[in-house]
Amino acid sequence: MNSIFLRLYGGLLLALCFIGAITYGAVELVNSYRSDLYREKMARGTFFLMAEGYQRYEAGDRDRWSQVLSKLFSAEITLKSREDLALGYRENLHLEDGLVVMRLNDDEGYADILFQLPDEDAYINTRMTKVSEQQARATAVLILNHLSHFQEAEWAQALADLQHQFGYPLTLVQRDDISLDGEQEQRLNRREVVIALDDSTRSDSSIRIYAPVAQTGKLLMIGPLSLFDQFPIELLLIAGATSLLAVALATYLQVSPLQRRLKQLDGAVSQLGSGDLGAYANIEGSDAIGQVAATFNGMTAHIRRLIESQREMTRAVSHELRTPVARLRFGLEMLADIESAERRREKLNAMDHDIEQLDQLIDEILTYARLEQGTPNIEFQPVVIGELCEQLRDELETIRDETAITVANPYPTLEVEAEERYLHRVLQNLVTNALRYAQSRIVMRVEESEDRVVIHVDDDGPGIPEHERERVFKPFARLDKSRHRASGGYGLGLSIVKRIVDWHGGEIHVDESPEGGARFTVTLPKSQQGQHVLGRMG
Numbered sequence: 001m002n003s004i005f006l007r008l009y010g011g012l013l014l015a016l017c018f019i020g021a022i023t024y025g026a027v028e029l030v031n032s033y034r035s036d037l038y039r040e041k042m043a044r045g046t047f048f049l050m051a052e053g054y055q056r057y058e059a060g061d062r063d064r065w066s067q068v069l070s071k072l073f074s075a076e077i078t079l080k081s082r083e084d085l086a087l088g089y090r091e092n093l094h095l096e097d098g099l100v101v102m103r104l105n106d107d108e109g110y111a112d113i114l115f116q117l118p119d120e121d122a123y124i125n126t127r128m129t130k131v132s133e134q135q136a137r138a139t140a141v142l143i144l145n146h147l148s149h150f151q152e153a154e155w156a157q158a159l160a161d162l163q164h165q166f167g168y169p170l171t172l173v174q175r176d177d178i179s180l181d182g183e184q185e186q187r188l189n190r191r192e193v194v195i196a197l198d199d200s201t202r203s204d205s206s207i208r209i210y211a212p213v214a215q216t217g218k219l220l221m222i223g224p225l226s227l228f229d230q231f232p233i234e235l236l237l238i239a240g241a242t243s244l245l246a247v248a249l250a251t252y253l254q255v256s257p258l259q260r261r262l263k264q265l266d267g268a269v270s271q272l273g274s275g276d277l278g279a280y281a282n283i284e285g286s287d288a289i290g291q292v293a294a295t296f297n298g299m300t301a302h303i304r305r306l307i308e309s310q311r312e313m314t315r316a317v318s319h320e321l322r323t324p325v326a327r328l329r330f331g332l333e334m335l336a337d338i339e340s341a342e343r344r345r346e347k348l349n350a351m352d353h354d355i356e357q358l359d360q361l362i363d364e365i366l367t368y369a370r371l372e373q374g375t376p377n378i379e380f381q382p383v384v385i386g387e388l389c390e391q392l393r394d395e396l397e398t399i400r401d402e403t404a405i406t407v408a409n410p411y412p413t414l415e416v417e418a419e420e421r422y423l424h425r426v427l428q429n430l431v432t433n434a435l436r437y438a439q440s441r442i443v444m445r446v447e448e449s450e451d452r453v454v455i456h457v458d459d460d461g462p463g464i465p466e467h468e469r470e471r472v473f474k475p476f477a478r479l480d481k482s483r484h485r486a487s488g489g490y491g492l493g494l495s496i497v498k499r500i501v502d503w504h505g506g507e508i509h510v511d512e513s514p515e516g517g518a519r520f521t522v523t524l525p526k527s528q529q530g531q532h533v534l535g536r537m538g
Contacts, residue, residue: 039102047124055120081123084123109129140193171220173221174219175188176217210222261289331350368475383420388420389444403441406444409445416453430494437461439460444458451525451527452523455521457522
């Protein structure tokens with residue numbers, strides 16, 4: 001039986017692994033996109049000023065600007081054409097839109113940053129091997145160089161016009177309005193660019209760049225520039241919430257089929273509880289729920305069969321009782337009119353015979369009803385089948401009339417695990433049934449077949465038509481031609497036989513006998529080990 005726990009646990013574990021892999025990939029993809037945007041935000045303004053510087057020079061003098069920039073940024077900076085760069089389609093689109101393109105070369109340990117000069121087929125190619133404060137200071141120098149082309153009164157407007165090229169604030173502040181430590185103040189006095197780290201908030205560290213502006217007492221303040229946070233709280237919350245939703249969905253998909261099957265089972269139980277004996281739990285599977293559904297279906301089938309059997313028995317009993325009771329009533333009425341003692345004794349004997357028939361009928365009805373209640377507690381013990389057949393032959397000696405009963409192949413040592421009294425009842429009913437129809441002989445044959453024992457009861461009577469052979473095991477069954485009231489019996493003996501054989505994990509069927517009549521064949525397992533008799537009652 002498949003474990004529901006293992007199935008749920010395994011399914012959720014696979015789902016968690018899959019969700020974890022998807023979430024990790026999604027975070028990496030988002031971070032890659034965020035990193036590209038961050039680099040674009042940090043570099044675009046700087047490269048715009050670099051391009052502006054190139055465009056101030058004639059084509060033949062631009063190498064000098066490249067040398068200045070290379071020294072300023074501590075990087076290899078050159079001006080190249082489209083053919084030199086072999087641009088891809090997306091790279092070309094980005095460059096035409098005035099964006100920065102970065103080519104990472106992890107194997108060589110450098111990055112090429114490309115930027116197109118406005119309205120020219122020329123591209124700045126900056127090869128950087130490391131990122132340091134040098135690039136931040138160089139950006140401040142380029143902004144100061146840009147302001148040098150304007151009057152002091154125009155600086156504020158010049159910065160405002162330049163601001164849209166930068167992804168961080170550019171402002172002019174009074175030196176007295178900022179608070180720096182002693183070392184930073186000394187560097188400003190030496191007219192150096194100062195970088196100040198602001199890590200007052202753990203979740204959003206940033207830097208500010210201060211550069212003195214000529215002899216004005218003002219400072220160019222660049223920033224704050226937020227440092228790239230690979231795992232911001234917003235991204236973690238979104239990834240966590242998405243993962244929880246995905247886990248909830250996976251759990252629902254795992255539990256929903258079980259809930260649906262339990263609901264079907266509950267509906268079938270309610271249907272049975274309301275009196276509908278046709279209730280059926282259409283639930284497949286080898287897990288616990290499937291096993292419960294199969295047990296429930298077996299139980300409902302057994303209950304349905306019991307009730308149908310009860311109804312059939314009630315109808316049959318009323319029919320079977322009517323004849324002897326009517327004869328008894330008729331006999332009692334006749335007794336008052338009979339004067340001869342001899343006739344009265346004959347009539348009393350006939351009435352006694354009718355009472356005996358009633359007693360036999362009631363005994364068989366009670367036996368069958370008891371068997372129909374369910375599987376009894378059977379105590380299996382080794383039974384020598386040949387000895388049991390011979391014992392039965394001797395017991396029936398007084399009632400066999402002229403019919404010969406023989407035991408062929410008795411197998412004196414062949415044993416079968418069974419409860420002897422029930423197996424005795426099986427053979428007794430079969431032989432007694434054969435006595436009603438046999439003309440002159442009945443033969444009991446015992447055979448051995450691998451792990452099973454086969455018992456044949458043959459007679460030389462009229463036999464049983466093939467289309468009637470299944471019906472003979474139903475209670476109160478009477479066959480039109482081969483069985484009639486004069487032959488006796490009430491149609492319960494073979495039903496009792498069938499039930500007992502089922503209990504023992506065996507089979508019974510009827511065929512044509514080599515003797516010319518009917519052959520009843522009982523097949524029983526030699527050992528009951530591994531046999532499960534519960535559930536055979538359906």
